[in-house]
Amino acid sequence: MCDHLPALHFGHQVDAVHWHPEHRLFEVDFTRLDADGRAASTGRAHTRHVVLGIGTEPHVPAPLRPLLNTPGAPVVHAADYLGHRDTLLAAGHITVVGSGQSGAEIFLDLLRHRPAGRERLTWIGRTEAFAPMEYSKLGLEHFTPDYTRYFHALPEPVRDRLVPAQWQLHKAIDADTLAAIHDELYRRTLHGGWPDTVLTPGVRVRAAERRPAHAIELHLEHTQQGASTRLTTDAVVLATGHRRRPLTPLLDGLAPHLRHDGRGRPRVDERHRLVMDPAVAAAGCHVHVQNAELHTHGVGTPDLGLAAWRSATILNTVTGKDTYPLPARTAFTTFGLREQQQRPRTPHPHRARALTPSADGI
Ligand SMILES: Cc1cc2nc3c(=O)[nH]c(=O)nc-3n(C[C@H](O)[C@H](O)[C@H](O)COP(=O)(O)OP(=O)(O)OC[C@H]3O[C@@H](n4cnc5c(N)ncnc54)[C@H](O)[C@@H]3O)c2cc1C
Numbered sequence: 001m002c003d004h005l006p007a008l009h010f011g012h013q014v015d016a017v018h019w020h021p022e023h024r025l026f027e028v029d030f031t032r033l034d035a036d037g038r039a040a041s042t043g044r045a046h047t048r049h050v051v052l053g054i055g056t057e058p059h060v061p062a063p064l065r066p067l068l069n070t071p072g073a074p075v076v077h078a079a080d081y082l083g084h085r086d087t088l089l090a091a092g093h094i095t096v097v098g099s100g101q102s103g104a105e106i107f108l109d110l111l112r113h114r115p116a117g118r119e120r121l122t123w124i125g126r127t128e129a130f131a132p133m134e135y136s137k138l139g140l141e142h143f144t145p146d147y148t149r150y151f152h153a154l155p156e157p158v159r160d161r162l163v164p165a166q167w168q169l170h171k172a173i174d175a176d177t178l179a180a181i182h183d184e185l186y187r188r189t190l191h192g193g194w195p196d197t198v199l200t201p202g203v204r205v206r207a208a209e210r211r212p213a214h215a216i217e218l219h220l221e222h223t224q225q226g227a228s229t230r231l232t233t234d235a236v237v238l239a240t241g242h243r244r245r246p247l248t249p250l251l252d253g254l255a256p257h258l259r260h261d262g263r264g265r266p267r268v269d270e271r272h273r274l275v276m277d278p279a280v281a282a283a284g285c286h287v288h289v290q291n292a293e294l295h296t297h298g299v300g301t302p303d304l305g306l307a308a309w310r311s312a313t314i315l316n317t318v319t320g321k322d323t324y325p326l327p328a329r330t331a332f333t334t335f336g337l338r339e340q341q342q343r344p345r346t347p348h349p350h351r352a353r354a355l356t357p358s359a360d361g362i
Pocket residue numbers: 012013014015053054055056102242245250290291301302303304305
């Protein structure tokens with residue numbers, strides 16, 4: 001395959017990106033990895049444009065980190081669940097931490113594979129309810145370029161208020177999974193019994209420690225009640241989500257050129273470019289980011305549907321033409337009272353060279 005795509009280099013790890021003021025190009029330092037993932041050689045590439053899509057990684061909240069990489073009862077992030085499923089199912093008591101889609105699917109899978117009346121399962125999460133994900137058709141218009149454009153134009157404090165308030169758009173649980181969990185629990189009551197399960201939302205794990213005899217103790221706090229307790233368990237599944245990989249240290253070399261918002265985050269313009277000082281922008285060189293712009297582009301940032309539109313936007317910007325023509329209108333909802341700016345035309349490459357970020361642009 002690589003014979004046909006000579007510009008693609010797999011097994012290469014990017015280590016650093018710098019700006020070379022004399023060459024007016026970015027320098028990209030990389031390490032070529034061998035088949036075992038070990039460093040084989042290093043190299044440097046020069047480029048006018050960098051498009052970063054370094055993705056997300058499993059997240060473990062600080063109070064739960066002492067459980068990692070220490071021997072004893074299994075503690076597994078949801079990302080590794082399938083590889084450890086048999087070990088988990090063999091444990092006496094299992095706790096699933098996290099009330100999102102992964103937590104729900106793992107709880108359901110464990111429930112279905114434990115004997116009725118002897119399930120010995122606890123499911124806890126921080127959200128105030130095991131809440132359904134917003135999945136109505138008009139609700140899904142929050143995942144359109146029209147909404148992204150509206151969101152991007154909002155003042156920074158409004159955007160920062162909106163993102164956590166919109167958790168039910170993407171972090172909750174799909175209604176079919178919730179129904180399947182309820183059905184499975186209900187089925188287990190039909191012969192007069194009751195499942196040996198505890199399902200409690202609104203609970204935060206304050207601390208966690210390993211105990212003798214291969215047990216784990218979780219210190220729990222119920223936010224609304226102001227109550228706390230300790231739970232002893234034999235296995236923990238951390239369905240605690242994923243976080244974007246930090247742009248540091250990859251972009252540390254660009255730090256003097258990057259423009260930041262009021263909270264020290266990189267400014268990202270509508271075309272997914274990091275806003276940089278005029279010396280770099282005037283050279284027509286840009287760093288585009290994918291999946292690092294939640295604070296500027298909103299909840300649609302990690303959405304796979306919008307990823308196609310974002311990729312087309314980036315490609316059109318880099319090539320300076322409408323390589324992938326994009327529709328001007330993508331939602332039936334009109335977001336906001338002020339007329340929304342239509343999709344900006346793809347800048348011509350020569351005109352793009354003259355573009356500089358405005359002082360208050362993000
Ligand atoms: C459990 C889960 C469920 C999801 N469900 C949905 C869903 O139902 N619908 C939806 O729209 N979205 C969903 N998402 C979100 C969506 O899957 C992600 O946003 C998307 O896959 C991210 O793609 P990406 O290409 O940005 O990152 P990734 O797929 O993570 O790819 C990043 C790549 O960059 C490489 N990389 C990292 N650092 C370097 C470096 N220094 N040098 C070279 N390479 C590097 C990594 O090795 C990796 O190959 C889900 C995400 C998760 C975790």
